[in-house]
Amino acid sequence: MSTPESIVVIGAGLAGAKTVEELRSLGFTGPLTLIGEESHAPYERPALSKEYLAGSAEFTDSLVHPLEWYAENSIDLRLNTSATAFDAAAHTVTLSDGSTVDYGALVLATGAAPRRASIPGADAEGVLYLRTKEDSDAIRAAAVKGKKLAIIGGGWIGLEVAAGARNAGADVAVLELDPLPLARIVGDRAAEAFASLHRDKGVDLHTNAEAAEILVADGHVTGVKLKDGTLIDADTVLVGIGAIPNIALAEAAGLTIEAGGVAVDAQLRTSDADVFAVGDIAAQNHPVLGRRVRVEHWATALNQPKAVAATLTGTDTDFTELPYFFTDQYDLGMEYIGSVPRGVQPEVVFRGDLESREFIAYYLNADGAILAAMAVNIWDVIDNLKALILSGKPVDRARLEDSTVAISEL
Structure with missing residues (x-):
């Protein structure tokens, strides 16, 4: 143009x-x-x-x-x-x-x-969201030693805030609607690695947990009531249910x-x-x-x-970069590249050790080609993972799993 x-x-x-x-x-x-x-x-x-x-x-x-x-x-x-x-x-x-x-x-x-909660009590003082500097300031002020933070939603934002709050000494409960946090994105086995990480760090992780009401007394948050009647004490509630x-x-x-x-x-x-x-x-x-x-x-x-x-400025240019995101939680760092189409259930092949949380997860289509890959506590591999995805070629599963085979040779 x-x-x-x-x-x-x-x-x-x-x-x-x-x-x-x-x-x-x-x-x-x-x-x-x-x-x-x-x-x-x-x-x-x-x-x-x-x-x-x-x-x-x-x-x-x-x-x-x-x-x-x-x-x-x-x-x-x-x-x-x-x-x-x-x-x-x-x-x-x-x-x-x-x-x-x-x-x-x-x-x-x-x-x-941020997507707003529509349950009773959601407009009370002490119910927070995260999008702006001021939001982060409010969470940091509330998530300190001796205080209780309940997080509705176990997505990336919820888990990252949980990690920061635990590191600051706050008591943290995460309320996740699904059987495992992040499972829809990373799959069940990888999701379990994130879930166990947070439980190991002292997070009270509730799964299959649907918030029914944010409890309020004298205008201030006192906790969250789940659909099954479980009561979660809290001084502050962070809502992280998407955008x-x-x-x-x-x-x-x-x-x-x-x-x-x-x-x-x-x-x-x-x-x-x-x-x-x-x-x-x-x-x-x-x-x-x-x-x-x-x-x-x-x-x-x-x-x-x-x-x-x-x-x-005059040079018609396509945007061709693959989707990429990262997270940092406690001592876990992760990079994810690629995209699994909505509705597709990929085969997930692992390289490394899930228990020590040092692994790569490959997400394969029915032909064995890699749609996406996630590297957890393994670094300097994203360019090679990107090349694998862009090739569109099936990759031998045994070689994917074999850590002695360099990714660049796949």
Whole structure:
């Protein structure tokens, strides 16, 4: 496409900040506006449930750029401001202060919001969610020695917060709806490794546990009641039951919505040729995976802007990176690459030792080709795992399991 005269980016998280950075680095010199609802300069969110929550890193370590960088690069950064609508025909964005901004091209990087609990007591003081710096601050203040934290949801956020809270000395209960936390993502055997890790660290992990009510006395949380009548004492409750993509602007403007997000092509262009979407909301027709995928992870927000910026500056570029995410919990570090299609039950082949939590899990399709792989406490293998996935070729299971066979030789 031809380079637009001006570009507006809605959403000042990692994806939005990297979009304006890439545009300037590729030589775009036109007006560039970045709109963000928070008061902080754009920052990366993983540390909110990891290093920053644990107190081992400063918030400034998570900033994409210092605040002054935006002025130095002639980026009109508008904080404490939300976009209330955009008019695709008029090429204007309406802001929360009533003003409008014209655009030649628009990039939506509006991210996602925590899914809210709908049970009684969910609006009480002491019920927390995690999305912003302030949320992380509140959790850190509550998760201290002598205090009890109940976490509804045993997903990545719930387990990472559980690890941070236990390390800080808090009593932690995790309430997971399924028989094992993470099993839908990593499979039962690998999920058991995560479950046993948390139990070994003193987490009171409840599975097949559905929260029925958050108990409140005098306006303050006192615990959680499960559907089976079990009572869990708590001073604070963290709700970590997933996220909802912020697609209201796109829907109101008439953009095509699919797979729970804004439908985009290989180049992350929406159904409107002058509007793009990146990050959590982008439901991309992925040119490598051959299907539409939407990925709510840090690496997507980091890398998609490179493709968008290249396309906007005149070089049509597909986004071809495989989904990738990582977690840190206590002394366990994990990297996962690839994607298992929804509804597919892959065969899982392991290399290494699950009991010591040093292993690789390979997720195979019916033909024996690798769809995804997860490395737990095994490092510097992601590039080779990525190559295995991209080859699309069946791999001998015995060789996959054999730690004496180098992954590069598979």
